[in-house]
Amino acid sequence: MKFQVNGVEVFASTGGRPFDKKKPLIIFVHGSGLTHMTWVLQTRYFAFHGYSVLALDMPGHGLSGGESLKTIEDMADWISDVIDAVGYKEASLVGHSQGCLVILECAFRFPKKIKTLSLMGGAGAIPMNPELLSLAENDDPKAVDLMMDWAHGPAGHFGGHPVPGLYHINTGGMLAKSRTIKNTLGIDFRACDNYKNGFKAAKEIKIPTLSVLANGDKMCPVKEGKKLADLIDGSKIEIIDNCGHMMLLEEADKVLNVLKKFILTYFPIKKN
Amino acid sequence: MTDKKKKSTDPKTYKFDTLSLHAGYQPHKNAGSRQVPIYQTTSYLFDDVDHAAALFNLERGGHIYSRISNPTVAVLEERVAALEGGTAALATSSGMSAIFLTIMTLCEAGDHLVVSSQLYGGTVNLFRLTLPKFGVKCTFVKPRDTEGFKKAIKKNTKGIFGELVGNPGNEIMNMPEIAKIAHDAGVPLIIDATYQTPYLCKPIDHGADIVVHSLTKWMAGHGSSMAGILVEGGKFDWMQNDKFPTMTKPYEGYHGLSFAEEFGPTAFTMKARAEGMRDFGPCLSPQNAWNVLQGIETLSVRMQKHCSNAEKMVEYLLSHESVAWVSHPSVPDHPDHDLAKKLLPHGKGSMIAFGIKGGKEAGEAFINNVKLASHLANVGDTRTLVIHPASSTHSQMNEATLKFAGLSQDMIRLSVGIEDFDDIRNDFETGFRAARRPRLVSNQ
Numbered sequence: 001m002k003f004q005v006n007g008v009e010v011f012a013s014t015g016g017r018p019f020d021k022k023k024p025l026i027i028f029v030h031g032s033g034l035t036h037m038t039w040v041l042q043t044r045y046f047a048f049h050g051y052s053v054l055a056l057d058m059p060g061h062g063l064s065g066g067e068s069l070k071t072i073e074d075m076a077d078w079i080s081d082v083i084d085a086v087g088y089k090e091a092s093l094v095g096h097s098q099g100c101l102v103i104l105e106c107a108f109r110f111p112k113k114i115k116t117l118s119l120m121g122g123a124g125a126i127p128m129n130p131e132l133l134s135l136a137e138n139d140d141p142k143a144v145d146l147m148m149d150w151a152h153g154p155a156g157h158f159g160g161h162p163v164p165g166l167y168h169i170n171t172g173g174m175l176a177k178s179r180t181i182k183n184t185l186g187i188d189f190r191a192c193d194n195y196k197n198g199f200k201a202a203k204e205i206k207i208p209t210l211s212v213l214a215n216g217d218k219m220c221p222v223k224e225g226k227k228l229a230d231l232i233d234g235s236k237i238e239i240i241d242n243c244g245h246m247m248l249l250e251e252a253d254k255v256l257n258v259l260k261k262f263i264l265t266y267f268p269i270k271k272n
Numbered sequence: 273m274t275d276k277k278k279k280s281t282d283p284k285t286y287k288f289d290t291l292s293l294h295a296g297y298q299p300h301k302n303a304g305s306r307q308v309p310i311y312q313t314t315s316y317l318f319d320d321v322d323h324a325a326a327l328f329n330l331e332r333g334g335h336i337y338s339r340i341s342n343p344t345v346a347v348l349e350e351r352v353a354a355l356e357g358g359t360a361a362l363a364t365s366s367g368m369s370a371i372f373l374t375i376m377t378l379c380e381a382g383d384h385l386v387v388s389s390q391l392y393g394g395t396v397n398l399f400r401l402t403l404p405k406f407g408v409k410c411t412f413v414k415p416r417d418t419e420g421f422k423k424a425i426k427k428n429t430k431g432i433f434g435e436l437v438g439n440p441g442n443e444i445m446n447m448p449e450i451a452k453i454a455h456d457a458g459v460p461l462i463i464d465a466t467y468q469t470p471y472l473c474k475p476i477d478h479g480a481d482i483v484v485h486s487l488t489k490w491m492a493g494h495g496s497s498m499a500g501i502l503v504e505g506g507k508f509d510w511m512q513n514d515k516f517p518t519m520t521k522p523y524e525g526y527h528g529l530s531f532a533e534e535f536g537p538t539a540f541t542m543k544a545r546a547e548g549m550r551d552f553g554p555c556l557s558p559q560n561a562w563n564v565l566q567g568i569e570t571l572s573v574r575m576q577k578h579c580s581n582a583e584k585m586v587e588y589l590l591s592h593e594s595v596a597w598v599s600h601p602s603v604p605d606h607p608d609h610d611l612a613k614k615l616l617p618h619g620k621g622s623m624i625a626f627g628i629k630g631g632k633e634a635g636e637a638f639i640n641n642v643k644l645a646s647h648l649a650n651v652g653d654t655r656t657l658v659i660h661p662a663s664s665t666h667s668q669m670n671e672a673t674l675k676f677a678g679l680s681q682d683m684i685r686l687s688v689g690i691e692d693f694d695d696i697r698n699d700f701e702t703g704f705r706a707a708r709r710p711r712l713v714s715n716q
Contacts, residue, residue, distance in 0.1 A: 016329070016529050037536045044331040063511070063533070131281050142281065149283035157286060160298040162333030164341035165349035165545065166538050167295070169285055171359040172535035174506035242300070253332060 002063075005078065005085045011063035012036060012054040012082075015047025024269060025088045027079065028055040031097030031121075032192060033136070033147070033176040033185030038096060041162060041252035042128065042259060048270040056082065059185050059267075068187040072098075072195040076105035083113055092267040094118040094259065096248055097220060098192050101126060104228075108201035116266045117209040117232075118259055121217055121245045123224035124198035124231070128189045136189045139182040147185070148173045153216030153244030159237030162252045172246060202231035208266035209235040212258055219245040236262065279693040288355065290472065291570050296350025297641055302343075310562045311343040328533075330526065330546070340549050344558035348565050351493070352501050355470040355568075356483055359506030360541035362549070363499060363561060367466060367486025368394055370500030371433075374462055376552065377544040378431050380518065381407025386424040386431075388415040388445060388560060390438025390678055393665045395464070398569040399433070414678075415443045416607065422453045429457065430515060434546075435464040436475060436615070439651075440625050440661050440685040441678035442599045444608035447615060451479025466490070466652070467623055472616050476505035482540065489652025490622075491530035492567035493574050497560040506537030519543060576656065577690040579619030585686070586691045589626050594634075594704040596627035596682060621687040623651060632681040634707040636662045639684070641706035644691065644699035656689035656696050 013036045026046055028039040033271040036043075036055035047053040047189060058075065060068035069075045083091050092115045093103035100122025107114040135143035148169045149157075156168050163251060209232045213225035222239060225261050238258040243250035286294065286384045297308050299505045316335045318324035326332045345363050353361040364370040379385070387399050389412040399410045413420040415438050425432075434445045447463065454461040460481035465473060469490045485491060487499035506710050509533040510519040519539055522528035525547060531539040549555060568575075582600065589598045601612035601620040612620050628634045638658075639647050645656040647664055659665060664682050689696070 011533075013534060016527055016534060018528070035536065037534070040534060041331075041333060044329060045326060048325070048329050048331055051590065061313075135281070142283070145283040145285065146281060149285050153302070155298050158294050158298055159296040159347075159350040159354060160301060161350060163538075163542075164333065164343075164346035165353065165362050165541055166333075166360045167350045167353040167358065170353065170357060171506065171537055174359050177507075178536070256332065 003085060007086040008059060008066035009064065010059070010082065011057045013039070013043060014116060015043035015053040015055065017047040017053075019086070020052050021087055023050055023052040024267060025052045025054065025086070025091040026082070026263065026267070027082065027093050028092050029079065029095040029099030029102050030056070030058065030061070031063075031099050033144070033181070034172075035174055035175050037062070038246075038248050042094070042248060042256050045256055045260065046263070054082070054086065060187075061179060068184055070187055070191060072105050072191050073197070075102040075191070076109055079103065079106045079114060080110045088139065089113065090115050092116040092118070092263060095122065096120040097122070098126065098188055101192060101195050101198055104198055104205070105195075105221045107128060107207060108197070108204050111204075111206065114207060116207055116263065117205065118262060119209065119211045119225070119228070120255065121214060121220045121225070121247060122211060122228060123220040124202055124228040125195065126192040126220065128193040133189045133193060133264065134170070137182055137186040139180065139186070141177065141181065142226050143181060143185055144173050144176040147176060150218045151245040153214065153242065153250060155216075155242050156244055156246060156250040159247065161185065168246065172249070188214050198228065199231060202228055205232045208262070210258070211235055211237045212240060212255060213237065213252075214240045214243045214245060214247040216242065216244040217247070243269035283538045285617060289572050291351065291354045293569050295354035296347040296471040299366050305404075306564060308344060308347050308565055310558050312558055313342075314338050331529050331530070338558070339555045340545060340658050341554050342555070342558050342561070345556050345561040348556075348561040348568075349501065351565065351568060352470075352485070352487075354505055356503045357470075357474050357476045358503035358536040361501050361503040362541050362546040363487070363501045363556040365500065365554045365556050366498045367464075367484065367488060367500035368398065370484045370486070370502045371395060371464065373544055373552060373554060374502050375403060375408065375538060377548050378460070378516070379408045382428060383408050383430045384428045385433055386421055386429055387412050388434030388438060389413060390415045390441055390443050391435055391464075392439045393492065393661070395435075396673075415445045418446045418449050418453070419566070421450050425453070425457045427458075428665060429459055431459045431462055433462045433464075435467065436473060437467045437601065437621060438678065439467070440623070440665075440683065442601060442606070442623065442625055443678065444601060444611050444615065446611060447475060447478045447480060454481075455479070458515055460508045467621050468616065469571060469575060472579075472618050472621060476503070476507075477697055478547060478615060480586050481505045481508040487564045488650070490575065490578065491571065492564040493570070493652065494563070494567050495643055495652050495653035495655065497563040499556050499560050499564045502541070504538060504541045508540075522537065523547075551595040559600045574690060575619060578622035578688060580620040581693050581696065582620070582624060585624060585688050585696065587698055587699070589624070592704065594707055596629045599625040624686045624688060626684055626686065627680065628684055628707055630682075630707055632662070635682055635684055636663075637709065638707040642699050642703040645703075651685070651687040653687065654690050656691060657687040659685050661685050
């Protein structure tokens with residue numbers, strides 16, 4: 001669906017069901033240079049099972065208007081604005097990679113609005129490889145090729161997509177190339193590189209938090225994810241085998257199962 | 273130091289030959305079976321009703337019924353998508369069903385297509401006679417008439433279709449320019465690249481949006497199994513205009529799903545599967561998918577031999593006294609020779625058309641007397657194949673249509689195999705000797 005946030009048109013997938021303000025809201029925040037489509041194998045489940053879902057395209061990404069936001073802090077404020085714009089007082093947040101930094105900062109800034117955090121392939125800081133950052137900022141498609149290489153685990157490089165007929169690396173690459181690379185990936189990578197508040201924010205988080213980590217993740221390795229999770233009071237950790245950073249697609253069912261268990265426990269649908 | 277730095281930024285994604293053997297398959301999820309298993313089953317157990325609903329609602333990936341998808345077929349689909357540089361693929365029971373499914377996913381009654389006139393005879397009939405029955409009309413344009421494609425576009429045009437190298441005359445479409453024409457008009461370019469395989473050309477890299485193949489041919493190579501596939505490039509923006517409402521608007525058949533919004537770079541394949549395979553059902557059998565996979569494992573080595581044998585054959589035919597003309601993109605005076613160098617850098621393919629002196633009678637004598645070369649209605653087998661199109665593949669065409677399709681009565685279509693070239697040449701000598709004989713008799 002399309003709606004306005006601060007006068008700019010925003011697109012969000014509602015998971016194939018109409019957006020219903022009576023249902024609890026889960027917001028999904030994508031990673032650097034990507035779009036709402038990375039969440040397709042998680043969002044539809046929740047949309048069909050009693051939740052209202054918004055898998056956002058961040059400003060300047062995918063089908064959303066505007067320009068990419070330049071800092072993680074601005075993105076965190078924007079998520080809060082999204083919650084206001086759709087008429088909610090609270091939401092559960094799910095983030096992937098850069099999206100984890102965004103929702104962490106959002107929960108730090110707006111603790112009353114955020115009910116749970118689910119961090120997929122998250123870390124307290126995501127310093128960028130200088131060569132990768134430079135390629136992305138210079139609009140070089142090789143940045144996307146490298147990201148797709150590093151973001152997929154050994155198995156994902158062969159394929160075996162859960163949706164019959166789809167090929168991981170080319171699909172992910174096409175998502176990241178859907179808009180101008182320097183204006184999406186370049187800006188996002190710089191925002192990740194500049195963000196320094198993750199560990200401080202983590203210590204202040206008092207809401208149920210789940211960290212889902214992949215044992216083949218080269219971009220946000222398990223040890224970095226654990227370092228962050230250890231700082232969050234009561235945080236839960238799930239480690240997914242046989243995949244890399246793109247766990248949402250590489251092992252979509254396993255990710256959905258742990259997310260489902262967590263959300264249904266800590267952000268249940270209120271029965272009348 | 274600089275070289276070292278450069279090396280560190282090269283992606284380590286697998287290359288073509290490796291993908292030919294491995295793409296789309298994870299042994300550890302299949303009991304460790306090194307070879308792709310043949311899932312000879314119609315249907316798949318659901319864990320519970322929630323799991324069943326999740327599969328039907330496209331909440332999760334997975335298999336329901338082998339008409340829609342099958343694990344063995346899915347390996348083939350992913351492998352071809354990987355080799356073509358596509359985001360997704362959908363395998364079908366034949367190349368013709370891949371074309372039909374593509375058009376049915378793209379068009380509705382009242383729509384129009386711009387189509388190259390140089391096509392396999394069956395494809396010509398699909399566009400000329402069958403699709404109009406579904407309300408889809410076509411304008412045919414000669415493949416070298418790039419400007420003609422632009423002129424033929426109408427308000428209701430939904431795509432441009434052509435064979436990269438036309439069958440059987442070897443005319444080459446200027447794919448990058450025609451892609452631009454299509455994209456300026458807001459419609460996709462669909463390319464049948466059966467003759468090239470992704471080893472010789474990846475049309476998506478040159479602007480094509482959807483690639484179709486008859487996998488029966490070079491991709492499989494062995495001539496044992498019928499199969500087809502459509503591959504999506506993932507770059508086409510279905511939401512840029514209102515030409516494709518069935519891609520962009522809520523679809524009643526899936527709880528108001530908008531394929532373009534939800535699946536973006538794989539939207540076309542998702543729709544073709546969810547709607548097309550469900551409603552038309554031209555599914556590929558797992559056994560045939562497995563057979564094709566065996567062929568794809570050796571695609572690059574076979575294509576190299578096909579192309580080297582074809583070059584030797586061109587040289588032989590060009591100097592032969594019984595041959596009136598030879599058409600192959602490797603011949604320097606072929607009208608598309610320069611374009612072929614650009615689009616087909618790894619080889620110009622193994623399809624040769626030539627005219628035999630003595631016309632139709634000589635052609636028939638040649639065909640009847642070669643022993644190694646097989647006379648049949650197929651191309652792209654590992655064995656050398658010959659046919660006389662005017663009396664076989666294109667025989668349903670009248671004289672005028674035949675001429676428009678660039679065919680002549682003296683034309684022999686040759687698909688060069690990977691046998692020892694000396695043996696093919698010796699066989700052709702026998703055929704040519706026989707072809708000359710009737711004329712000697714009639715001259716006495």
